[in-house]
Amino acid sequence: MRHLMSSYGRLPVQFNHGIGAWLWDSKNNKYIDALCGIAVTGLGHSNPEINASIIDQVQKLTHVSNLYQIREQEELAEKMCALSRMENVFFCNSGSEANEAAIKLARLFGYKKGILNPCIIVMENAWHGRTIATLSATGSSAAQQGFGPLVPGFLRVPFNNTNKLNEAISANRDVIAVMLEPVQGEAGIKIPSKDFLPKVRSICDKNGILMILDEVQTGMGRSGKWFSHEHTQTSPDILTLAKGLGNGFPIGACLARGEASKLFSPGSHGSTFGGNPLGCAAAKAVFNVIAKDNLIDRADTLGETISSNLIKKLEGNKKIKEVRNQGLLIGIEMVVDCSHLVTEALRENILLNVTGGNTIRLLPPLILSDQEAEIISKKVCKIISDFS
Numbered sequence: 500m501r502h503l504m505s506s507y508g509r510l511p512v513q514f515n516h517g518i519g520a521w522l523w524d525s526k527n528n529k530y531i532d533a534l535c536g537i538a539v540t541g542l543g544h545s546n547p548e549i550n551a552s553i554i555d556q557v558q559k560l561t562h563v564s565n566l567y568q569i570r571e572q573e574e575l576a577e578k579m580c581a582l583s584r585m586e587n588v589f590f591c592n593s594g595s596e597a598n599e600a601a602i603k604l605a606r607l608f609g610y611k612k613g614i615l616n617p618c619i620i621v622m623e624n625a626w627h628g629r630t631i632a633t634l635s636a637t638g639s640s641a642a643q644q645g646f647g648p649l650v651p652g653f654l655r656v657p658f659n660n661t662n663k664l665n666e667a668i669s670a671n672r673d674v675i676a677v678m679l680e681p682v683q684g685e686a687g688i689k690i691p692s693k694d695f696l697p698k699v700r701s702i703c704d705k706n707g708i709l710m711i712l713d714e715v716q717t718g719m720g721r722s723g724k725w726f727s728h729e730h731t732q733t734s735p736d737i738l739t740l741a742k743g744l745g746n747g748f749p750i751g752a753c754l755a756r757g758e759a760s761k762l763f764s765p766g767s768h769g770s771t772f773g774g775n776p777l778g779c780a781a782a783k784a785v786f787n788v789i790a791k792d793n794l795i796d797r798a799d800t801l802g803e804t805i806s807s808n809l810i811k812k813l814e815g816n817k818k819i820k821e822v823r824n825q826g827l828l829i830g831i832e833m834v835v836d837c838s839h840l841v842t843e844a845l846r847e848n849i850l851l852n853v854t855g856g857n858t859i860r861l862l863p864p865l866i867l868s869d870q871e872a873e874i875i876s877k878k879v880c881k882i883i884s885d886f887s
């Protein structure tokens with residue numbers, strides 16, 4: 500690894516192939532994947548239908564450029580808009596880029612209103628990406644350390660607190676948007692109270708500002724709905740997606756409706772690779788498979804099964820603060836730092852992750868069998884019991 504920049508502290512394991520929820524390492528040890536490369540491979544590794552679409556497309560056309568019309572992109576956008584009730588889509592290659600597009604849309608929205616010093620309200624502990632603008636929107640001083648000066652124009656308020664949000668908007672005439680995750684993923688699967696998103700929606704409406712939802716982690720069925728905001732019947736003006744969108748093929752999207760959908764004009768924004776035929780073929784197949792196999796309901800059921808199982812099995816364990824989930828976004832918050840459990844998990848042949856130092860995060864695939872869900876619950880409980 501001498502020739503790789505050390506931006507990642509990597510675990511000492513290398514995977515050679517995967518099928519469904521399972522991965523095999525270079526010594527042919529088998530692991531169950533309860534992380535999906537951080538909410539990416541929701542339909543499992545080597546999904547035959549996704550693979551078939553990619554192979555079919557790669558034999559026809561991989562890339563042309565957004566200088567031309569791309570049928571796969573139009574078909575994918577139509578599907579996405581129908582499901583999300585948004586009006587149009589900008590395609591890119593990652594979650595950060597999707598959020599960059601959202602931030603640019605919001606700034607244009609302000610610019611057209613004559614606001615030259617625009618401000619986007621963001622949340623404490625938010626995660627929006629690693630590019631300079633999205634890092635500035637991200638609420639992690641650890642991630643920001645050393646990368647200043649950050650991009651101005653972000654104002655931070657506590658998550659799940661509409662009083663503070665209202666105060667911030669009243670105190671600042673240049674607020675153009677509120678940007679947030681419906682469930683904070685990197686912060687440790689933080690689920691706001693049921694009325695939070697609807698209240699943010701009405702605050703945005705009252706003040707004539709945009710509501711931007713970052714569903715990069717929560718979207719694509721993982722939450723038990725196509726998009727997490729459906730849990731509270733709250734429609735954003737701008738919606739961003741990436742992670743699970745291509746099941747491992749890098750593709751991101753920024754969707755908009757209403758005024759926000761009419762802001763970009765030719766030359767406003769762009770991406771060389773964004774929405775190329777290959778990426779769109781992969782994402783189209785992802786939508787088809789999720790719908791055909793009814794994986795939205797399955798994610799909901801699996802999430803309930805796994806989390807209730809964990810709650811039952813871990814009852815009385817004094818190191819557990821809370822088990823919470825929305826579909827297959829599952830967090831097990833402990834009262835102590837438990838970062839080292841990632842290595843323990845590897846020893847138990849399960850991939851999971853710890854965020855915020857004390858929350859075990861499970862983001863397993865939507866295609867789990869009941870038996871595989873049981874294996875995950877058992878292994879997680881064993882790791883926690885051994886630690887306690």
Ligand SMILES: *Cc1c(COP(=O)(O)O)cnc(C)c1O
Pocket residue numbers: 592593594595596598626627628629680684685713714715716717741742
């Ligand atoms: C992962 C993530 C991002 C960043 O996506 P990248 O593809 O890594 O750029 C942004 N927002 C949320 C909510 C995420 O979980």
